[in-house]
Amino acid sequence: MSTAPDASAAGSETPNLDFAGTTPYEDYVQADVLTHLQHPLSDDPGEMVFLVTTQVMELWFTVIVHEWETASRALREDRIPVARDALKRSVRELEALNASWTPLGQLTPAQFNSYRSALGEGSGFQSAMFRRMEFLLGDKSASMLVPHRGAPRVHAELEKALYEPSLYDEVLRLLSRRGLPVPHELLSRDLSQRYEPSPAVEEIWAGIYADPDQNGELVRLGEALTDVGELVWRWRNDHLMATRRAMGSKTGTGGSAGVAWLEKRARKNVFPELWTARSHV
Numbered sequence: 001m002s003t004a005p006d007a008s009a010a011g012s013e014t015p016n017l018d019f020a021g022t023t024p025y026e027d028y029v030q031a032d033v034l035t036h037l038q039h040p041l042s043d044d045p046g047e048m049v050f051l052v053t054t055q056v057m058e059l060w061f062t063v064i065v066h067e068w069e070t071a072s073r074a075l076r077e078d079r080i081p082v083a084r085d086a087l088k089r090s091v092r093e094l095e096a097l098n099a100s101w102t103p104l105g106q107l108t109p110a111q112f113n114s115y116r117s118a119l120g121e122g123s124g125f126q127s128a129m130f131r132r133m134e135f136l137l138g139d140k141s142a143s144m145l146v147p148h149r150g151a152p153r154v155h156a157e158l159e160k161a162l163y164e165p166s167l168y169d170e171v172l173r174l175l176s177r178r179g180l181p182v183p184h185e186l187l188s189r190d191l192s193q194r195y196e197p198s199p200a201v202e203e204i205w206a207g208i209y210a211d212p213d214q215n216g217e218l219v220r221l222g223e224a225l226t227d228v229g230e231l232v233w234r235w236r237n238d239h240l241m242a243t244r245r246a247m248g249s250k251t252g253t254g255g256s257a258g259v260a261w262l263e264k265r266a267r268k269n270v271f272p273e274l275w276t277a278r279s280h281v
């Protein structure tokens with residue numbers, strides 16, 4: 001049988017079929033690698049979508065971390081439009097991330113049980129990329145490095161992120177450079193600690209929002225951050241709802257109290273002063 005390209009399909013108006021090695025698409029996308037990374041742990045046909053949804057979310061986490069790092073760098077360089085473009089891209093990506101709950105949102109306990117025990121102690125709690133997202137939002141915690149002690153590259157990346165300024169630290173530094181009275185102790189804080197909300201920062205945001213004509217650029221930045229905060233909160237709540245439907249109040253595979261623990265996490269506000277300041281505008 002001839003391996004030459006089919007002449008009728010290889011006319012000038014059809015795509016090229018003839019490549020010496022792998023296709024340029026494959027060289028760029030590595031689809032062959034990507035589509036052979038699915039190794040279900042049970043025989044249940046429903047496990048595949050659970051695994052792939054988790055992998056898809058990991059990829060979205062990676063893109064979103066990239067956008068927030070871009071935004072942080074741009075803020076450090078006082079390039080607010082570049083930061084806002086990256087934040088706005090991340091808002092669309094967070095929407096796509098959240099939409100990927102759809103295939104898992106209505107699992108029954110019996111469906112989830114069909115492969116749950118095969119997951120052993122595996123849990124999304126051990127997602128290092130999710131922690132990178134949280135660290136960028138200011139939710140730092142050295143103990144979140146502990147599960148990754150056995151994976152040097154992952155641990156090193158997470159450790160670096162722990163000691164770097166978060167996206168919100170960069171916002172506060174920018175506000176200070178703009179002459180706003182951000183307290184010194186916040187600007188020189190221990191960056192490896194969780195950011196705690198400050199009444200002084202709340203007052204600054206309330207002042208910015210009260211005068212949008214004067215503060216247009218900062219209001220737009222504040223709104224982009226608020227969109228991010230809202231969508232992260234939605235991810236947590238969609239996750240909570242999917243978990244409630246799939247396993248009720250059983251303990252999690254990662255060893256937590258399950259829904260009760262996730263409820264506590266879902267109550268947290270991202271960029272807290274951007275929410276509380278609204279009561280004072």
Ligand code: HEM
Binds near residue numbers: 239252259
């Ligand atoms: C219906 C399917 C799911 C159930 C029942 C579920 C259940 C849970 C539970 C009970 C926890 C608490 C920790 C533990 O004890 O394990 C948890 C944490 C977590 N899960 Fe899921 N999960 C599901 C799907 C997913 C998916 C698809 C992802 C995507 C990566 C994910 C990411 C996470 C993350 C990042 C945490 C840590 C949250 C935090 O630290 O606030 N989960 N999950």
